[in-house]
Amino acid sequence: MSVSDIVKDKPIVNIPGCPPIPVVMTGVLAHYLTFGSLPELDDKGRPKAFFGETIHDRCYRRPFYDQGKFAKTFDDEGARMGWCLFELGCKGPVTRNACATVKWNGGTSWPVESGHGCLGCSEPDFWDAGGFYKALSVPADPLKIGAAAAVVGAGAGVAVSFANRAKKNAAKQTHETITVEDLEK
Numbered sequence: 001m002s003v004s005d006i007v008k009d010k011p012i013v014n015i016p017g018c019p020p021i022p023v024v025m026t027g028v029l030a031h032y033l034t035f036g037s038l039p040e041l042d043d044k045g046r047p048k049a050f051f052g053e054t055i056h057d058r059c060y061r062r063p064f065y066d067q068g069k070f071a072k073t074f075d076d077e078g079a080r081m082g083w084c085l086f087e088l089g090c091k092g093p094v095t096r097n098a099c100a101t102v103k104w105n106g107g108t109s110w111p112v113e114s115g116h117g118c119l120g121c122s123e124p125d126f127w128d129a130g131g132f133y134k135a136l137s138v139p140a141d142p143l144k145i146g147a148a149a150a151v152v153g154a155g156a157g158v159a160v161s162f163a164n165r166a167k168k169n170a171a172k173q174t175h176e177t178i179t180v181e182d183l184e185k
């Protein structure tokens with residue numbers, strides 16, 4: 001149950017997270033005080049300025065994802081090299097939040113920068129969406145990763161695997177249509 005299920009007669013701005021990012025809450029208040037109106041919201045009532053893109057869209061490890069370079073364990077060579085955490089369960093491709101740009105604790109760091117995948121905490125029902133350390137069944141942009149891996153010649157096996165899964169899940173090929181409810185189906 002969400003707040004909007006209970007409060008029906010007032011506008012609601014959702015600022016989800018575990019916990020929500022303080023800078024995001026402050027930003028929404030500052031917008032209202034400055035302009036006298038609520039910021040533009042997405043279909044889940046979240047401010048688009050902070051939730052308009054996925055963690056994956058803004059992640060500094062994204063070049064490794066596109067090259068098919070993935071850490072396989074939290075202490076392997078890939079992890080030490082800062083490679084993508086997708087195969088360790090990162091939910092960044094299906095999670096919209098500002099962690100990758102705003103970060104935490106005054107811009108000190110954020111989960112992926114500390115070496116742990118995104119848990120997807122700003123998406124509905126994330127606690128019940130499946131294992132934190134199980135890789136998503138559908139990559140965010142399988143066609144792109146397939147092409148990138150073919151060019152660099154790295155992670156080819158992973159790319160082929162993703163491409164096959166992408167065909168199988170053609171209806172879910174864009175991250176805009178994938179929600180946490182779809183995870184690990």
Ligand code: SF4
Nearest residue numbers: 059062084085090092
């Ligand atoms: S899967 Fe996670 S670690 Fe990899 S690029 Fe996307 S958000 Fe970053």
